[in-house]
Amino acid sequence: MDKYDSLLLKNQLCFPTYAVANKILRKYQPLLDNLNLTYTQYITMMVMWEKKTVNEKELCETLYLKTNTLAPLLQRLKEKGYISITKDKKDKRNLVISLTSEGEKLREKAVDVPPSIAEEFNLSEEEAMFLYKILYKILDN
Amino acid sequence: MDKYDSLLLKNQLCFPTYAVANKILRKYQPLLDNLNLTYTQYITMMVMWEKKTVNEKELCETLYLKTNTLAPLLQRLKEKGYISITKDKKDKRNLVISLTSEGEKLREKAVDVPPSIAEEFNLSEEEAMFLYKILYKILDN
DNA sequence: TTAAATTATATCGTGTGCGACATATTTAGC
DNA sequence: GCTAAATATGTCGCACACGATATAATTTAA
Numbered sequence: 564m565d566k567y568d569s570l571l572l573k574n575q576l577c578f579p580t581y582a583v584a585n586k587i588l589r590k591y592q593p594l595l596d597n598l599n600l601t602y603t604q605y606i607t608m609m610v611m612w613e614k615k616t617v618n619e620k621e622l623c624e625t626l627y628l629k630t631n632t633l634a635p636l637l638q639r640l641k642e643k644g645y646i647s648i649t650k651d652k653k654d655k656r657n658l659v660i661s662l663t664s665e666g667e668k669l670r671e672k673a674v675d676v677p678p679s680i681a682e683e684f685n686l687s688e689e690e691a692m693f694l695y696k697i698l699y700k701i702l703d704n
Numbered sequence: 705m706d707k708y709d710s711l712l713l714k715n716q717l718c719f720p721t722y723a724v725a726n727k728i729l730r731k732y733q734p735l736l737d738n739l740n741l742t743y744t745q746y747i748t749m750m751v752m753w754e755k756k757t758v759n760e761k762e763l764c765e766t767l768y769l770k771t772n773t774l775a776p777l778l779q780r781l782k783e784k785g786y787i788s789i790t791k792d793k794k795d796k797r798n799l800v801i802s803l804t805s806e807g808e809k810l811r812e813k814a815v816d817v818p819p820s821i822a823e824e825f826n827l828s829e830e831e832a833m834f835l836y837k838i839l840y841k842i843l844d845n
Numbered sequence: 846t847t848a849a850a851t852t853a854t855a856t857c858g859t860g861t862g863c864g865a866c867a868t869a870t871t872t873a874g875c
Numbered sequence: 876g877c878t879a880a881a882t883a884t885g886t887c888g889c890a891c892a893c894g895a896t897a898t899a900a901t902t903t904a905a
């Protein structure tokens with residue numbers, strides 16, 4: 564037991580997490596190219612498809628991202644015509660993000676993405692469940 | 705069971721993985737600021753502390769990163785004085801990356817990082833083991 | 846009731862991380 | 876020996892993701 568053992572790459576939990584996250588992005592990108600979305604734009608659209616209308620603050624909390632990441636990203640989604648951005652009349656500090664009909668249409672194309680990815684992961688039901696639980700435990704503590 | 709269920713954020717495995725990876729980076733950064741390293745530079749230094757000398761290709765494979773990410777990163781580590789970069793005399797295509805004495809010194813300061821992080825994760829031994837195994841299963845398939 | 850604190854968002858600069866493409870060097874095939 | 880393929884690395888442009896800081900709108904409190 565060396566005093567430097569804790570600094571070995573193979574003894575880290577952070578590193579495989581980081582590497583797997585990168586690997587996932589690489590897997591998704593070719594599929595998402597068909598939708599003209601990046602991965603972060605894709606998970607943003609997931610929220611939009613579900614909620615139809617949200618404000619930026621909700622979006623930040625849901626995606627665990629900061630406004631300085633989302634603000635320019637939302638501009639790009641707007642330019643692509645998938646969302647609209649307006650100000651809340653009651654509280655002009657709030658941005659109201661809404662799904663457009665163009666954005667709604669994209670959903671039809673997107674349904675093909677999750678099954679294509681699932682194949683790649685190659686985990687058992689049990690493993691997937693456990694991984695899911697433990698990741699949310701880390702996120703929420 | 706809706707046809708769009710597979711597009712719900714809460715049904716994704718990719719999303720919590722991605723979010724946890726981001727969260728880990730945010731946890732590390734304040735600690736790494738004391739070492740004048742970014743997270744990616746830190747894991748690169750982990751390899752250097754262990755191996756002392758590597759070429760860029762090995763580094764790419766070890767870290768699951770591409771040369772277009774590592775090349776400029778290595779330049780920054782060189783500028784900070786933690787590594788040196790030379791060309792292999794036998795095969796001039798190969799870059800030889802070597803730990804400097806300055807880089808070796810940094811290791812002493814870095815030993816404080818892993819214990820500080822471990823507290824944050826708050827997983828049981830068993831959970832950590834399982835997470836570790838499953839992440840490497842994904843990485844290696 | 847108005848000045849201070851809080852809240853929601855935007856902007857800036859830095860450093861990844863990637864695909865696409867370019868370059869230099871070595872190896873293989875003939 | 877000479878050309879073609881393979882290998883290792885570099886460069887470019889784009890899109891995150893962050894901390895730090897700024898700005899505008901609303902709420903609170905003296």
